[in-house]
Amino acid sequence: MPADGYAQQASTTSSYTSASPPAFSALARADPAGSQIRDTWGGMEVALRLSQGVPYRVFTLDAPPRLVLDFREVDWSQLNRESLLNADRAIGVRMGGFRLGWSRMVVDLAAPLALDGASMQVNSRTGAAELTVSLTKATPEEFAAMAGAPRDPIWDLPAAQALPRKPAPGQADGPxxxxxxxxxxxxxxxxxxxxxxxxxxxxxxxxxxxxxxxxxxxxxxxxxxxxxxxxxxxxxxxxxxxxxxxxxxxxxxxxxxxxxxxxxxxxxxxxxxxxxxxxxxxxxxxxxxxxxxxxxxxxxxxxxxxxxxxxxxxxxxxxxxxxxxxxxxxxxxxxxxxxxxxxxxxxxxxxxxxxxxxxxxxxxxxxxxxxxxxxxxxxxxxxxxxxxxxxxxxxxxxxxxxxxxxx
The missing domain is CATH 3.40.630.40 (Zn-dependent exopeptidases)
Incomplete structure (x- = not known):
């Protein structure tokens, strides 16, 4: 984690969520020159260079194993999937809008890899940011135990509940x-x-x-x-x-x-x-x-x-x-x-x-x-x-x- 505490580790090591940064403009642009998914000794690393720091969260999902990175908000248009993906431990990557004001990257993992750390360094002069996510080998059982989206009332659906029976069309007034x-x-x-x-x-x-x-x-x-x-x-x-x-x-x-x-x-x-x-x-x-x-x-x-x-x-x-x-x-x-x-x-x-x-x-x-x-x-x-x-x-x-x- 950076010394300034910009990135905060979540309550468990299964996910990482950033603290709210200072106000920035709506979109951060992903820079292909400093962005790559690469193998490391015993694991994998995702490096993303952004035009500015933005809130983010990182977690893994199982069946099949995936790494998920959410941002508020990133323009992916300059990134090329083929040049970004330079790792045998990753077999695919997708980027795009996810929900209003948020963007998502999903990395398909060839085998279970546990989150080992996530940090974002922001240049105090230019505002540009570099996010580094490191992963390490894990057994299927270890991966399954840590996988899952972090619980967040902003993201989660409301609990299912019984709904009052609606009248059939034509029984009620109005459109x-x-x-x-x-x-x-x-x-x-x-x-x-x-x-x-x-x-x-x-x-x-x-x-x-x-x-x-x-x-x-x-x-x-x-x-x-x-x-x-x-x-x-x-x-x-x-x-x-x-x-x-x-x-x-x-x-x-x-x-x-x-x-x-x-x-x-x-x-x-x-x-x-x-x-x-x-x-x-x-x-x-x-x-x-x-x-x-x-x-x-x-x-x-x-x-x-x-x-x-x-x-x-x-x-x-x-x-x-x-x-x-x-x-x-x-x-x-x-x-x-x-x-x-x-x-x-x-x-x-x-x-x-x-x-x-x-x-x-x-x-x-x-x-x-x-x-x-x-x-x-x-x-x-x-x-x-x-x-x-x-x-x-x-x-x-x-x-x-x-x-x-x-x-």
Missing amino acids: MVVVIDPGHGGIDPGAQSGNTSEKDLTLRIARELEEALIRNGNYTVYLTRDSDIFVSLERRVAMAHRAGADVFLSLHADALAEGLAHGASVHTLSHTASDRASSRLAERHDRADMLSGVDLSGKDDEIADVLLDLARLETRPRSEVLAKAIVQAMRDAGGPVNKRAHRHADFSVLKAADIPSVLIEMGYMSSPRDLANLLDAAWRAKMIAAIVTALDVWRAEDAAAAGLRRQ
Whole structure:
């Protein structure tokens, strides 16, 4: 630790958190000239040179072993992954925005390495900073015992709690609450094609859909993210609950690593996938949380899962009807829609027990035809109008069916 106490060790040696430094400008720039991940005798070292000192925290996660560094806030654009990574004990590195005002770096470890120290030295004359994180060999058991994100009320989700049962749409006065979820974001780019990232496309479409729903006048709209930040799958669902959502729409534009596919499709939740492609898609979406450095330990609660499944018995048919309405409206608008336009799989982001939820694949970035459509403002406007029409139709039908469900 530096003598001036700028970096403070956390209460255990499993993580390190900086003290709050003096006020700085919004962004620190990572300097490639002084930044490298390199092997050391018996361990590994991460050295990052920044244009200014910023608050940070460092910790490890298990299964698979990862080193996570969070900063407030770093511009990674000048760093090149290939030149940064110069260590056999690290097999991958990712950088990007993580949440509003915070940036993240995740280093994939080839084998367990325990945190041995973290310090940031700030030049008193220029304000430039150098962060050094050292790691040493550890057994799998030692690593597992020390791994885990430090508990912080600013970062942690609120504890799960029972929510009051919401009236069905149409029973209550006022507009329907729609939560739009632009897929991916920040450190998780999603699919990529050339210079186009799925995270950017989904955010653009989400903003355009938000505007269309507001103009309609019958909807209150919230976005799970409105900038290039990472939002975990669990937090997306929690945000929908917090907003009192009547409907949850998750927007994506995937790419296939193999095979051919094109056209829009709508996915609903099921423990059994409708096809291999849907199963692989759900696995990739869930894997994004792990790759982005989310602590997934302690998430299993068998009793809670049973109770949630019971709650979904009523919600799932409503989601199915919504999905079919969206597919039909897109088809009527000229699509194109996929030949298997309504699919289902075990998507974590669709697991809100009491909120009808669908995942809309607007198209496949791996299809040149679909990518051209996704980049075409006129085509997007046509598909967005179709989604609004589908919500109007579904809302009326769901309100009419509410009486039957109560009988």
